[in-house]
Amino acid sequence: MHRPSSHLLIAAGLTWLVQTALAAPHSAPSxxxxxxxxxxxxxxxxxxxxxxxxxxxxxxxxxxxxxxxxxxxxxxxxxxxxxxxxxxxxxxxxxxxxxxxxxxxxxxxxxxxxxxxxxxxxxxxxxxxxxxxxxxxxxxxxxxxxxxxASHSPLVGHVWQLKEYDNGSGNLIAPLKGAGIDLTFLDTGVLGGSDGCNRYMSGYLSDETHLHIGPIATTRVACPKTDGRAEQASAYAAALGKVAGFEIDDERGLTLLSTASTPLARYRALEASPSATKSNP
Structure with a gap:
């Protein structure tokens, strides 16, 4: 009795495997x-x-x-x-x-x-x-x-402490002594910090050089009327509302820029920590 050669059996087996694989549904991502x-x-x-x-x-x-x-x-x-x-x-x-x-x-x-x-x-x-x-x-x-x-933002992973900001005069000035104004970006598209009087929060969108900050929401703790912190917080929020870009370098830290690329605020990095990427600002 004639028996098929082993080569024919192997070829038939390979054909069946290929046809089965092609007929099987492609696995889709969960x-x-x-x-x-x-x-x-x-x-x-x-x-x-x-x-x-x-x-x-x-x-x-x-x-x-x-x-x-x-x-x-x-x-x-x-x-x-x-x-x-x-x-x-x-x-x-x-x-x-x-x-x-x-x-x-x-x-x-x-x-x-x-x-x-x-x-x-x-x-x-x-x-x-x-x-x-x-x-x-x-x-x-x-x-x-x-x-x-979009690539991971270099803004994330730091607590940025304000060094100077535009108070509406077109010039950068230092914040009031002991104000403790800071800024943190989360990789969830949320930013927040202290404006020296209240906690603030907003959303943001960024790429390698551009940055857009949404409307600022704050807590409602009243600032003393005589020490200038309320006016400072208002001017700082106004500066954030004009931000269109940013740059980071080792010497100056983080600089937030206007549409005309003029500086609106400068910060130094206090820390770089994985915990500063996911938790609430």
């Missing part, structure tokens, strides 16, 4: 892992779809950064801030229609970008995370928005 990666990363928008097709954002453009945390999305869509609720279940995603946005005037290219983003968000039905890329898709599987994971 929904919990996908949602965790979405929420624990700052995402920089690098492209968006509009009526003119898909537009890549130039690398030297002001970064549009987004965060997704506890079913809330916040981001800078060009020169305005946007925030709203979203729901993610596995790879399904929906944004609430009622998005809140600031109303600053922008250049025409940024206005076109903002209109395209605001138009795209209600069309999103799913998302994918591929390495350091986040893709948001419409019902046809077409890419609407494309993001890259």
């Amino acid at each position: 929904p919990a892992l996908t949602e965790s990666a979405l929420a624990n990363t700052a995402w920089q928008l690098v492209g968006y779809r509009s009526d003119d097709g898909f537009t890549q954002i130039p690398e030297d453009a002001k970064p549009a950064l987004f965060r997704f945390e506890k079913r809330r999305m916040s981001g800078n869509i060009g020169c305005n801030q946007i925030s709203g609720a979203y729901n993610a279940n596995g790879e399904d995603m929906r944004f609430d229609i009622g998005m809140a946005a600031s109303r600053r005037g922008c250049s025409k290219p940024l206005m076109r970008q903002e209109r395209a983003i605001l138009s795209a968000l209600p069309q999103v039905v799913s998302y994918r995370i591929e390495g350091d890329r986040l893709l948001m898709l419409d019902a046809a599987g077409q890419e609407l928005l494309k993001f890259h994971a």
